[in-house]
Amino acid sequence: MAAVKFVIIGGGPAGIEAAATASRHGAHVTLIEREVIGGAANLWDCIPSKAMIATGGVRSLAKRSKSLGMELHYESPDLELLRARVASISEQLSRSTERQLIGQGVTIIRGTGMLRDDHHVVAVPEGDDAEEIILEADAILLATGSTPRVPEWANVDGDRVLVTRHAYPPSVIPEHLVVIGSGVTGVEFVHLFRSFGSKVSLVISRQQVLPQKDPEVAAALETDFLESKVSLIKGARAVSLKRDDESVSVFCEDGRVIVGSHALLAIGSVPSSSGLGLEHAGVMANEAGYVPVNQHCQTNIPNIYAGGDLSGRLQLASVAAMQGRKIAEHVVGLHTRDHRHLDYDKAASAIFTEPEIADVGLAEAEAFALGQKIRVTKVPFAVNAKAMIDGDPRGFVKLVSDPNTGVVLGGSIVGAHAAELISVIALAVHANLRVDDIADSLLVHPALAGVIAAAAE
Numbered sequence: 001m002a003a004v005k006f007v008i009i010g011g012g013p014a015g016i017e018a019a020a021t022a023s024r025h026g027a028h029v030t031l032i033e034r035e036v037i038g039g040a041a042n043l044w045d046c047i048p049s050k051a052m053i054a055t056g057g058v059r060s061l062a063k064r065s066k067s068l069g070m071e072l073h074y075e076s077p078d079l080e081l082l083r084a085r086v087a088s089i090s091e092q093l094s095r096s097t098e099r100q101l102i103g104q105g106v107t108i109i110r111g112t113g114m115l116r117d118d119h120h121v122v123a124v125p126e127g128d129d130a131e132e133i134i135l136e137a138d139a140i141l142l143a144t145g146s147t148p149r150v151p152e153w154a155n156v157d158g159d160r161v162l163v164t165r166h167a168y169p170p171s172v173i174p175e176h177l178v179v180i181g182s183g184v185t186g187v188e189f190v191h192l193f194r195s196f197g198s199k200v201s202l203v204i205s206r207q208q209v210l211p212q213k214d215p216e217v218a219a220a221l222e223t224d225f226l227e228s229k230v231s232l233i234k235g236a237r238a239v240s241l242k243r244d245d246e247s248v249s250v251f252c253e254d255g256r257v258i259v260g261s262h263a264l265l266a267i268g269s270v271p272s273s274s275g276l277g278l279e280h281a282g283v284m285a286n287e288a289g290y291v292p293v294n295q296h297c298q299t300n301i302p303n304i305y306a307g308g309d310l311s312g313r314l315q316l317a318s319v320a321a322m323q324g325r326k327i328a329e330h331v332v333g334l335h336t337r338d339h340r341h342l343d344y345d346k347a348a349s350a351i352f353t354e355p356e357i358a359d360v361g362l363a364e365a366e367a368f369a370l371g372q373k374i375r376v377t378k379v380p381f382a383v384n385a386k387a388m389i390d391g392d393p394r395g396f397v398k399l400v401s402d403p404n405t406g407v408v409l410g411g412s413i414v415g416a417h418a419a420e421l422i423s424v425i426a427l428a429v430h431a432n433l434r435v436d437d438i439a440d441s442l443l444v445h446p447a448l449a450g451v452i453a454a455a456a457e
């Protein structure tokens with residue numbers, strides 16, 4: 001049987017995982033990417049933001065170093081070194097992924113892709129005199145991701161008025177940064193610039209940071225922000241912004257004005273669907289430009305799939321990659337014997353603030369809203385030996401389980417290394433393990449994971 005011809009537009013987590021999986025299963029794969037292999041996740045989002053947050057962590061270590069018995073002195077970050085570090089991590093990741101894909105036989109075209117019809121993709125390679133390539137495809141994946149939302153009123157200039165893509169790092173450390181948007185990205189940038197020594201104000205349109213999260217988790221982060229003198233401006237919807245040579249003024253709907261040296265917008269993203277030629281193949285997008293998909297990530301045209309941010313599902317690199325894998329399995333026909341649908345409700349996610357926040361599955365507040373009976377156990381890190389040893393006993397583990405069966409339904413962690421620790425609970429939620437399965441595991445001592453075991457007992 002001839003190999004399936006699979007063409008992928010966009011080399012972010014969804015595109016590269018689909019390419020790797022499909023080629024492993026014998027498909028003939030072509031991947032078109034116009035920026036870097038690894039996508040926005042690698043160049044603009046997950047990787048650079050976390051690389052900078054890691055650098056900021058030096059300051060917090062320095063702050064508690066005296067209590068650890070060896071005092072360190074913190075200097076401001078060296079922006080040139082930081083720029084080089086961020087670029088080098090992103091480049092290394094991109095190169096190794098590219099090498100791996102080429103080694104597996106994936107053809108990579110550097111350029112822009114668009115649909116010509118439901119079985120053909122046009123690739124316009126980089127370079128002035130490069131000629132268009134027409135690719136025939138049995139299956140096509142649209143994985144073009146998203147870009148930061150930039151409202152017209154904001155007059156973003158990349159100098160004093162920034163979006164996240166201007167911050168890796170900015171040309172100067174802002175003296176006073178006004179962050180607009182209190183979702184995951186907004187609070188991570190509050191934490192990041194606070195750790196670089198900026199004064200930070202956060203404009204919050206509701207009454208709580210992280211409006212989608214468990215209120216107790218959000219409250220823990222707010223407490224930490226307030227302790228480190230972040231101004232929280234609640235119930236404030238930014239509607240316009242003015243800058244002059246030295247300052248930026250953010251005007252809110254209710255008349256409040258917040259003045260800082262710089263502003264950073266973190267108010268969501270828009271899908272990269274324009275110019276993709278959706279209309280040439282009859283692929284439907286919704287009003288916002290996202291491409292709706294079914295449980296196999298097929299669009300309304302069955303041999304055309306959409307994955308990652310473009311599909312409008314959970315906007316996480318991990319989800320995009322898992323969609324990519326499931327799409328590839330579907331394309332090569334594996335779903336008929338071994339396909340498990342992706343359960344978005346069981347996706348773990350993390351917020352790289354300090355303390356870190358991570359959660360998975362059912363949250364206590366959500367169960368309450370649904371009227372679902374649950375058992376909740378909460379154990380603070382303050383009782384854990386390793387947290388004391390590390391000098392950072394902030395936060396807690398909260399475990400949500402079924403009171404009748406003991407099956408773990410979800411959990412939240414606030415505290416050091418929460419993003420790593422949540423994996424234990426994520427595995428339990430994914431595999432329908434019971435609290436006893438966690439409590440009976442022989443874990444390491446002393447370890448932060450001991451708090452998860454204690455919550456399970």
Ligand SMILES: Cc1cc2nc3c(=O)[nH]c(=O)nc-3n(C[C@H](O)[C@H](O)[C@H](O)COP(=O)(O)OP(=O)(O)OC[C@H]3O[C@@H](n4cnc5c(N)ncnc54)[C@H](O)[C@@H]3O)c2cc1C
Pocket residue numbers: 009010011012013014015032033034035036038039040041042044045046047049050111112113114143144145146164185272275276307308309310314315316317318319320321
């Ligand atoms: C600041 C920030 C931090 C984040 N941190 C995290 C995190 O820590 N963890 C996490 O899980 N998620 C994080 N996310 C979300 C995550 O980055 C996205 O969910 C993820 O990148 C989506 O992957 P994707 O496969 O849709 O493609 P993307 O990573 O968006 O990449 C899409 C690629 O398609 C290419 N492309 C677009 N159009 C075309 C075209 N016509 N032809 C050819 N190529 C094209 C683009 O150049 C791009 O490389 C963060 C987001 C932001 C904004």
